[in-house]
Amino acid sequence: MMELKVLGQAQQAENPKGGCSAGSCGSTDDQLSHLPEAIREKVHNHPCYSEEAHHYFARMHVAVAPACNIQCHYCNRKYDCANESRPGVVSELLTPDQAVKKTMAVAANIPQMTVLGIAGPGDPLANPERTFATFRMLSEQAPDIKLCVSTNGLALPAAVDELARHNIDHVTITINCVDPEIGAKIYPWVFWNNRRVKGKKGARILIEQQQKGLEMLVARGILVKVNSVMIPGVNDEHLKEVSRIVKQKGAFLHNVMPLIAEAEHGTFYGVMGQRGPKPSELQALQDACAGDMNMMRHCRQCRADAVGLLGEDRGAEFTLDKIEQMDIDYGAAMQKRARVHAAIAEELAAKQVAKPAEHPVQPKGISDKSYRPVLMAVATQGGGVINQHFGHAKEFLVYEVGMGGVRFIGHRKTDLYCEGGDTCGDGESVLARNIRALEGCEVVLCSKIGFEPWGQLEEAGIQPNGEHAMEPIEDAVMAVYKEMIEDGRLDEGAAGQAKATA
């Protein structure tokens, strides 16, 4: 009798051919389940690290650190496009005092906000006075907020002592290479010891500082996450080595993100026509790295000044003129926040208990055959159920369903980092974009779907499915997989995978 089950943390290792033998892909609602208890404790309420937690906890970034000490080919320093939604893009630069005021205003009004990050538009450690003044004040005035910082690593070794002094939860280092030859294709220069150092020489300095910084942080017990930008033809193969090395040195998570290189963003890569990876290429690389490293699957690549839950931005409620008029009693806010956090923790714990351990599937009349896995996309607003209309989905969660069970692969954005509508970019229709974003998926599950998209999805080789509204995601995708087996759609020679839409 064939038995299919949803992979829990303990079950991953015994799955021989589902593509998830390393125990590092994470279960569908908690990518941290495989991490040691001490690390989970530190990051369990961090919305960036858990597919489930991000529906409950919120984070914000403040833009206090505008200057940068290196040039990356995927970054445009002209950072003021209000339509864009991608890393490094912000519109309101804050002084440390303003940043503290804004952070406390948000924390009081959105009690679910647990994490404050300083990430850009520049490099936080290239602006150490502004960054550390902000951290210092927040550690004192709002000790219930976790702090994190993201850096290119060039100035990291010199900043480790100061970082260790604050309430810093973890540090993210963007490491795109460990080979200066490759680095020279990504970083044209760095500013080091009062000089501009170009090419391979500059890249070598950056790499040395990043690796040294990583080692120093780990030695002090500060959590380190590594971000990498996947650049096809430049560092895609190389990132497997990066992943192996940073894990060896003690990074707890690796987040491989796709290059964003739209020409209209004005980055060097964008203007030159360097492409970003297809979803299938990104997934293949993440899978390959997963053999060595805990991978992060659901980074939304949010704006550097984003406020609120992942995928939403309430920044407009907290502009400088608005926070000036707010009178915040942080003592009272802290009590309220503690109550809200406790209630969320309780709800999440209850869910964990209620979650069935496995979902056996027993198709009739086929006991000894093996079938290929299938990628399915799901439209959800959270809660672990299928509860979003196809046309309202700004992103889809992608699952791989196979003989070994269900595993969460990642998310696919449909709005492609730009909310300027058809006036921005190539004018491709939203529907066509959505279909392109679903490349490689054979089924899309949603609560409802219109007539026109239904037809176009079918034409693209993607089967829409609205029959499982409000059902738990894992149950639903497994039920669909079972139907596909029973209908003979996974038999060899049956109409194959989704047509390439790229």
Place this chain on the structure above:
Amino acid sequence: MALKIIESCVNCWACEPVCPSTAIYEAKPHFLIDPKRCSECEGDHANPQCASICPIEGAIVNSLGEPMNPPGSLTGIPPEKMAEAMAEMQAR
């Protein structure tokens, strides 16, 4: 003797904190260098700091109006090699 920031400046802030003479200030539509304070870093550094960290070719000029970072100097791709580099990148 002073350097000058011209209109191609993108207001990225990189130069402001590295100026040893605090000659650079935020202004509209772009950052400016106070010519009375600017020493071109003589006596402080081997190279003018603003021109060594500015990411935009041509945005900072010397007293003769010549770009401190001429075309191709920061991307590493000289203008005559641009088409070739583009083709190579698009084939990736």
